[in-house]
Amino acid sequence: MNFFEKITGSDMTKAIKSFEARAKALPAEYQTAWNEIKSNLWVYGDFTGRNLIPILENALELLEVASADKQSIEEVLGDDIKGFCAALVGDEGAKTYRDKWREQLNRNVARKLGGLK
Template sequence: MRIQDIIEGKKEWRAHMARVKALPQDYRIVYKEIQKYLFKVGPVELTEETGILSGIVDLFEEGASVGKGVLEVTGSDVAAFCDDLIKDSQTYADIYQESANQEVNKAMKKVIDKRE
């Protein structure tokens, strides 16, 4: 990764967080909890420009602009809302599971080959 890419990424993140700070307080509170939840779950496309967090801010800005409360937007089960958002997204856990399975398969193939 080039230094220019890092600088650009920081600028994008600061702009993203400025949008979050402009949201009403109830939206900011729920956003922070969603962010923590998603950082733990680990979807791969979390912070890219077209990523999940950016989409959540878009949704929250729209909800706030029409006067909806944040739980009217997300529903009362915020974790279920998050899970639904990432259900089709690849997570770091998925990548790790695939890698672990490939390593086990390679090792098992070597064991089987030695037996034959």
């Protein structure tokens, strides 16, 4: 990846398009699970989402292998896709960017209110 690709994000665009093409080859229930996985993983992304590319690739590979083995989605992911995604990125209690922003806002408000006394 060169500097231009990193700045513009074109490398990520190529990767996402590649993932989508591979996902279209999956059975319908796997495509639905893939869409749910994508929507649940984006909250764990950094500013660019670049940190999620390897995680998305691994999740898609898991779906492809499970589809080839004729496993059901429930056997592969369980009943809780949101929990599965949290486990992919780390602990169940992993902080999202929203949690970090909320904590920063609370600290700033507390500091301002503390300064008013």
